[in-house]
Amino acid sequence: MQLYTRDIGDGTPLVLLHAFPLSSAMWLAQREGLATRFRVLTPDLRGFGGSPLGTDEPSIDAMADDVAALLDDKNIDRAIIGGLSMGGYVALAFCRRHPDRLLGVVLADTKATEDAKEAREARIRVAERLESEENVGVLVDDVLPRLVGPTTMRNRALVYGRVRGLVQSTPPLAAAWAQRAMAARPDSTGALAGFRTPTLVLHGAEDAIVTEDDARAMAEALPKAELIMIPGSGHLTAVEQPQLFNDAVTEFGAALTRTLR
Ligand code: MLT
Numbered sequence: 243m244q245l246y247t248r249d250i251g252d253g254t255p256l257v258l259l260h261a262f263p264l265s266s267a268m269w270l271a272q273r274e275g276l277a278t279r280f281r282v283l284t285p286d287l288r289g290f291g292g293s294p295l296g297t298d299e300p301s302i303d304a305m306a307d308d309v310a311a312l313l314d315d316k317n318i319d320r321a322i323i324g325g326l327s328m329g330g331y332v333a334l335a336f337c338r339r340h341p342d343r344l345l346g347v348v349l350a351d352t353k354a355t356e357d358a359k360e361a362r363e364a365r366i367r368v369a370e371r372l373e374s375e376e377n378v379g380v381l382v383d384d385v386l387p388r389l390v391g392p393t394t395m396r397n398r399a400l401v402y403g404r405v406r407g408l409v410q411s412t413p414p415l416a417a418a419w420a421q422r423a424m425a426a427r428p429d430s431t432g433a434l435a436g437f438r439t440p441t442l443v444l445h446g447a448e449d450a451i452v453t454e455d456d457a458r459a460m461a462e463a464l465p466k467a468e469l470i471m472i473p474g475s476g477h478l479t480a481v482e483q484p485q486l487f488n489d490a491v492t493e494f495g496a497a498l499t500r501t502l503r
Pocket of ligand 1: 260261262263326327328329424451477
């Protein structure tokens with residue numbers, strides 16, 4: 243599957259994988275702020291933004307293989323692979339399936355565990371509604387309110403408005419497919435100890451979707467990970483606190499470059 247990808251800047255390749263139910267549009271501040279140091283590639287995952295959905299069964303592994311195909315298309319041997327939330331699930335699948343393509347990993351507002359039974363069942367119900375109603379009302383009602391934190395809600399109405407616009411423009415069938423893919427994803431916890439690539443774990447202090455315990459457990463299970471908490475942010479650290487997010491990624495990239503020399 244060929245992914246529609248914004249590709250800007252020079253330097254170490256940095257692929258950023260977006261959250262659900264958004265698109266590569268969420269990485270605006272990263273394209274603006276990181277392209278002087280990195281070649282920033284922000285694909286739309288299957289069905290989102292400008293990328294087609296295709297006909298494959300829902301699968302996070304398939305999304306990870308799309309990212310490997312993107313690197314092939316761009317003649318990029320190895321890259322820093324970063325993902326936020328659903329993008330993090332895809333990044334973890336990429337780590338399992340394509341470890342030789344990694345320079346570094348950024349896992350933001352995500353977790354390695356699979357869904358609990360109730361969460362899995364809830365996803366399937368949401369997918370069924372998206373498929374039958376063919377609009378994203380269920381996402382606006384049930385998902386949007388938990389995406390950004392109270393600090394953003396209070397102080398940054400424009401940021402919330404932007405996120406709302408992105409949720410509203412999500413194609414319902416792509417969202418249903420992604421819900422089914424996330425519901426079927428395996429637990430990656432057991433694999434973490436084998437991931438040898440330096441990893442930056444970022445977590446919004448006000449995240450209402452992924453807990454701090456989840457982020458800490460993942461960072462502690464990874465042999466070479468550092469956890470940075472982002473204050474004043476809910477689940478969407480890259481959107482809610484872009485400067486802090488970009489500073490952390492820039493520092494991580496600089497440290498990686500030093501160790502590669
Ligand atoms: C996301 O932001 O990508 C979602 O919250 C992921 C999820 O539903 O588990």
